[in-house]
Amino acid sequence: MRRGFTLIELLIVMGIIGLLTTLGFTNYVTSVKRARDAERKSDLKQIQKALELYKLDESPVKYPDTASFPSANTCWTSGGSGATCPAGNVYMRNVPGDGSVSYSYARDPADNLKYTLIACLENPDDPEGTACASCTSPKLCYTVTEP
Secondary structure (H helix, E strand, C coil): CCCCCCHHHHHHHHHHHHHHHHHHHHHHHHHHHHHHHHHHHHHHHHHHHHHHHHHHHCCCCCCCCCCCCCCCCCEEECCEEECCCCCCCEEECCCCCECCECCEEEECCCCCCCEEEEEECCCCCCCCCEECCCCCCCCEEEEEECC
16 A cells, blocks of 8 residues: 655645735735825825815915925924924824825916825726826825815
């Protein structure tokens, strides 16, 4: 009586394990992309709320110029922006942004009460994404405008 497995049986089992590992890794990568996209969308909504607070403090009422909008990872107050929060009304303690993507902000030069915020998305199947030229592959943007 023979004991053990044949080479064919071992190769079949290893092939099945390899296939399952590949499928699991692919699902993991897709989930990570979706999570990062969800974080970007949330960041834009937080920035939008801070822009509304800024607008209420301005006289005359307006959104910030593109040049005066703070960069990522800085504090944004009515006293300015920087690494530490200066005196004034705090709009955001830390302007969101990660190293892999930057958020773009542009105020309409013709209208002080219109702006556009854009974040590039990673998931090519995102239903809220729109085609745009400013993003690289998959060339999808999530856009937020004034409420």
